[in-house]
Amino acid sequence: GNRPPQLFPETGDDVLGGENLSAGDTPVSASNTVVSANLSVKIVADEATNSLLIRSTARDYRQLLTTISQLDVVPLQVMVNAVIAQITLNDETRFGVDWSRIADNAALAPISTSTSTNFVPNLGGLMFSKGFLDGSARVEATLDAIAVNNDVRLLARPSLTVSNNQEGEIQIGAEVPVEAGQSIGTGGVSTTNIQYRPTGIELYITPQINEDGVVNLIIRQVLSSVDNSSAGVNNNPVFNNQEISTTVVVRNGENIVLGGLIQTDTELLNTGVPLLNRIPGVGNLFSYQQDNTERRELFIVLRPEIINLNAEGGVQYSDILDRFELASELFEDLNVQ
Incomplete structure (x- = not known):
């Protein structure tokens, strides 16, 4: 052959x-x-x-x-662990939490801190600050210092794995129906078109990994809610939006704190003497109205961890989750809601 x-x-x-x-x-x-x-x-x-x-x-x-x-080769990835919490502000913190002062009181001088203030019409004061906390011990002490004089409420602890130079999204909240218009069909039947708009917290993160292991994070943070005090066209809800975009450079495994998004909610309370406050003409003498105003600040702790599946003995998903499990224990120790 x-x-x-x-x-x-x-x-x-x-x-x-x-x-x-x-x-x-x-x-x-x-x-x-x-x-x-x-x-x-x-x-x-x-x-x-x-x-x-x-x-x-x-x-x-x-x-x-x-x-x-x-x-x-497998592209580098970044696992971003987040702690999203809300602080109910009191008289001492009515203008927001001073993160640099909190860090100093907890003996946690931040590695780097920058603060900028912008005022958005009809949204009240909007201040954004970001600071760096090196290590889980500093996160624990900082959260402990905040919880001493403030009501801290944990909202979520999401984890997100994102490929290098790709955008990841974390969304927490609800979708609200909004009338988008009407259309006339066959026979003259009118149909209302409904669209759903997300509300709550939206966090968009794009990691860029440098050769030396430093992570460049492109962050866009959106906080939206329904304004119950006013109504829009055709009784559609009115939305309050606060949006911030920033770029930060973080070392692998370092924590970054994003804070400064403040919401003000006003609720009208009707109180009075039972039965007597319902008597026509004189009921107002036995009842009164009171505005209850509550200010809350949203803050987010982010911790990026580089995942290199190509390197032998590289950091794996399970290793990162085990190390970040401390965040859950911190809030349990602080007795947050």
Whole structure:
């Protein structure tokens, strides 16, 4: 019988057989994509099987394998662990929590802190501050210092894994129906079109990992709620929106605190003497109305951890979750609601 072809012919002929490509050769394929084509190398990518079909000399093939092995790696990922909580402000903190002062009182001088103030019409004062806390012990002491004179309520403890340079989203809240318009169908029947608008907390995070292990976080934080004190067109709800965008540089495993989104809720309370306050004409003498105003500040603790599945002994998901489990214990120790 015929001698079977060699995979790597020592003569330098094309691997996998066939003829050398000429400058005018153009591979025809409906599903494959030509990655590279020249006089000595032809590479066709098959997306369906995630594979490469290569025609080259043995020497070029070995060089290609080296290049492919460097490119064919699992992308770096970042697991972002978050603690989202809310503070009910009192007389001492009516303008918001001074994070730098809290850190100083807890003997936790922040590594870096920046504060900016913006005022948004009809939303009251909106102040955004960010600070860095190095290590879980500092997070514990800072939260402990806040809870001494404030009512702290834990809202969520989500975890999110995001590929490098990709955007991840955390959304906590509800969707509110809003009338988007009306349409006239067959027979003159009017149909109301309803759209749903998300409310609550929206957190968008895009991590960018540097070579030295530093994580650049592009963060967009949105806080929205329904304004019960007013009504919009066609009795649609009116929404209060607070949005902040920032970029921070964080070391791997370092905590960052985002705070400053303050909400003010006013509730009208009707109280009075039972039965007497319902007597027509004189009921107002036995009842009164009182406005109850409550101010709350939202703060978020973020901790990014780089996940490198290509490195031996690299950080794995289970390791990160075990280390961040401390956040749950902190709030339980603080007796937060």
